[in-house]
Amino acid sequence: MSDSSCPTLRFSSESREFERLRTRYFNGRVPPTTPAIICCPKSTAEVVAEILVANNRGTKAGVRSGGHLFPCTSLVQDGLLIDTCELNRTIEYNPKTRVVSFGPAVTVKELAHYLTGISRFFPFGHSPSVGAAGFLLAGGQGWFLRGWGCTSDTWITQLEIVTASGKTIIANKEQNSDIFWAAPGSGQGFFAVVTRIWARTIPAKSIFDTTIVLDTTGIFKPLLKYILRKCDELPKYGVDVAISTCYADRDAKGTHDDSNDNRVLINVNCTAYADSAEEANVLLKPLDSISESYKNCMLVRVPTEKRTWADLWKIQDDFAPSGGGERWQCDSILNDPQVPLDQLVDAITPALQDLPSRLTVGFICVADYYPDERDQALSLPQKYYISTMSCWRDPRRDQVMRKWMLDTYSRAGEVSCGQYAADFDATQRMSKIMTDSALTRWLEVREKWDPEEMFVGHRGFSDILRKECIMPKHKL
Ligand SMILES: Cc1cc2nc3c(=O)[nH]c(=O)nc-3n(C[C@H](O)[C@H](O)[C@H](O)COP(=O)(O)OP(=O)(O)OC[C@H]3O[C@@H](n4cnc5c(N)ncnc54)[C@H](O)[C@@H]3O)c2cc1C
Known part of the structure; x- marks a missing residue:
């Protein structure tokens, strides 16, 4: 009605x-x-x-x-x-300032189409249907994050916001700078409505990518360590590295939740943002050689090829299907930079190898990003973003799947400094989403702008400061 x-x-x-x-x-x-x-x-x-x-x-x-x-x-x-x-579902580009502005629910697909049409670019997210506001409030692990950091950091210049008192304000580094500081990293806890977003752009280049698929049977840990070390050889600017794990029969036809193939594959996908194929080949060269010890387990090598955004979205949509009754859960860690690689790999292997269903995907984004909490609330170091997106269809599995995630990420949490704000779930495992000092400041900014607590998504954030809540015993 x-x-x-x-x-x-x-x-x-x-x-x-x-x-x-x-x-x-x-x-x-x-x-x-x-x-x-x-x-x-x-x-x-x-x-x-x-x-x-x-x-x-x-x-x-x-x-x-x-x-x-x-x-x-x-x-x-x-x-x-x-x-x-x-809301404000338009995209506008100002050729003088080279700044693009858009409404909060504009999707990656819409932004990419518009910007490609005017040969400009800023790092939007990877999945075609992700909304701009939710993506940026989490911080935004956009394209080519290793060189440029999260998209909120240096790309977003201004926000239009309706506050809890019903005022429309512009927030940027000069005006209402406290709420502009607090927005990235807030995720579900943001305490106002973002109604428009402004982002600076750069000239568009072309995208090239290459993928290697390896069978991990019997060698998961040494292979993963080898791949992570190899990624350090890739240049930081203009190169994305996404490492994913899945069962070999992930793409099999049928709606069954269990895998019938116990082989777990590692896919190493590297994308370069370059002006020519020659430049892309130079950027991705470290991947050309694979150690003799692991050559036998390499199943596929897709050579470096020029791609369109649509090519990359198809891969994304195949990996993360929606609309067919898929039930999803995600948890993640950002690794503690003090923890040595051997210890890290031991702790995260269950999250990436012992996948609880056929459609579940383990994921490592090699982010190499170290934000400064003076600039934004998003403040935890992100060398690696390690996550599992579990997927199943049978609702009777809900409890079992949630328990798997809680157990597995309680273990992985021991080698972490926190998690990405987009994955915070107060009904599951609690983990830091900012440094303690950034969160203390964030809670003050929230209190100032929404004293009556109209927006309740932040509930649970203050519990993070109470150390005993970080690693709760099983709640199920
Ligand atoms: C398939 C898939 C791929 C993904 N890929 C990426 C990726 O490449 N990089 C990345 O960083 N993240 C990625 N994510 C995570 C994603 O960025 C977060 O889940 C993000 O919150 C989604 O934004 P949304 O607007 O689509 O979601 P929503 O559920 O609509 O929003 C998330 C939360 O943000 C807040 N919010 C949303 N809009 C507003 C607004 N206008 N004003 C105030 N608050 C608002 C609300 O609290 C809301 O609960 C992915 C998620 C999925 C499912």
């Missing part, structure tokens, strides 16, 4: 649209949490109107853009869900 007192599209639970909108998430495992109202504002003024009504009524709120956060924390029981799917 839409409410005619307000121009914004608003839906209550009696509406036919309500359930479709409530479950508009990448994850098929949407919790039963039911907001009182879901609204889809088209303009910043409509967001302001929604916030003022919520403010008067003391309603709690959540915000959704692309809907990729696996725990679906934008759903607030009996609260307001502000779905930005229609």
